[in-house]
Amino acid sequence: MLVAVFALMASATDYVGTYSVTSGGYTNNNQTVTVTQTGTDIYDVTVHNFTVVLMGEVHTVGDVTFYSMIGSTDADGYTTVSGNTKLTLDDLVDMEDLGDLFGGFGDITALITGQQYPITFNGRFNYKYLTAQMSTNVVVSIMGMFELLNETVNITFSGESDEEPPVVYKTGDVNGDGQVDVSDVNALVNIILDKDSASAYGDRAYVTGGDKLIDIADINLVIEIMLNE
Secondary structure (H helix, E strand, O other), X not given: OHHHHXXXXXXXXXXXXXXXEOOOOEEEEEEEEEEXXXXXXXXXXXXXXXXXXXXXXXXXXXXXXXXXXXXXXXXXXXXXXXXXXXXXHHHHOOHXXXXXXXXXXXXXXXXXXXXXXXXXXXEEEOOOEEEEEEEEEXXXXXXXXXXXXXXXXXXXXXXXXXXXXXXXXXXXXXXXXXXXXXXHHHHHHHHHOOOOOHHHHOOOOOOOOOOOOOOHHHHHHHXXXXXXX
């Protein structure tokens, strides 16, 4: 259990860079966005100090997380994710300011406080770089007739992490020592005989790829690699 928790903690990466509300002229050059891998190809993204500009006013919401986004990784090692979350109107604006601005309508805050707005997120990242676009459209109306506010908020983020490049192992290097040799064959044999666990070697034990079965085909491929080196 502790090993699993540590693995999840280790998968979190902080990217620091420029956060811009392009629809409102706001920029923060020291913003942090955290990407956490919570499962196979599943990611949470937390935007710290999420900020919007509405009615000409800058409003910092706080940390906003986009949960359980499915990632797709390309041949260059970049993962693309997209998803959304929802914020209430009082998350996004100062309700007292909104009430003062539209005071001619009486006390409107009770009518519109519960309205929710989807925030979309589209991001692309690898171990080092993250770029993202976020947006929402905030429409405030009373009974669908009196439109008090209609603004689109567009946000961009571009940041870097301090992570080192991931280690790339050669096919057949089951034990990760940098060599493809008889010790890798022995590791596969021990896994097949239930004397060892495949999980101890990450994905390296699945030498043939394309399946989650470790058998004589994996051993034969390692031997073939050894003979051709």
